[in-house]
Amino acid sequence: MITIVPYDTDWPEQFMLVARPLRAALGDLALRIDHIGSTSVPDLAAKDIIDVQITVADFACTPQLVTLLGTLGYTQAPGIVSDHVPPLYEGPATDWEKRYFRQPADLRPMHLHVRA
Template sequence: MLGLPKGEVFLIPWTVEWEKEFLLEKERIEEVIGNKILSVHHIGSTSIKDLSSKPIIDIAIVIQSFQDGTDCVVPLEKLSYAYKGPDLLPDRHYFNKGEPRTHQIHMYQSDNRYLLEQLAFRDYLRINDEARVQYENLKQELSLVNSKNKHKYANDKTEFVRYILDKIKLQSN
């Protein structure tokens, strides 16, 4: 299953179909804006094996210059993405697709702090089963109490994400 109706929060168990869907979408995106892209990453919970998630594929696109993002709007609209602008989320161009929403693009300039944190968090949970299970338990609990409030659901995960990012920084020193 893929797609989350507007205003709802629920999780479903991880499926290999999410990885397949990411690869298909990545190919479509590269066909229309490949000349602007430095790299494309599957991010968010759907990118972490065995982690229940909201059924939305999150995609990080890395571009050389932040201004390049505006050149990508029309081609991505042809793939049914809606451009939400550069100000909805910090330091990125944000796009979403579908109703119910099936895909989100977070377009970052290379070396963006938010991008690097997304990738570090994803990579840590991919190799640390204990942290992945803790995060899943938190997400399950929060999805039940915030089933109609996606912003509160997201904000209530922040402390755990910060804890993991701090742990990663300590390990790298």
């Protein structure tokens, strides 16, 4: 069951608590680390799940990502390699490619997406 809750003013700080160790572990491998999804929109009710997107130069770094994120307790979900392609989208399906990692058991609910 999906539960939508009122906007929580702590969500930006909760993102930062997740992002700081990611930045420290990934260094320059991560071109960006962004708070995405509904919890990143001020005053929007949402699922209480922080969505984080890491941007990398290309997916050739996936083995290194798996190792570095593994040091923080993240595990790759190998079957999740893309988002659905929206109806009527005319670009290449590779535009929707990603890597997805599950958070460590001791972290709050979150989704970790990696895109090139």
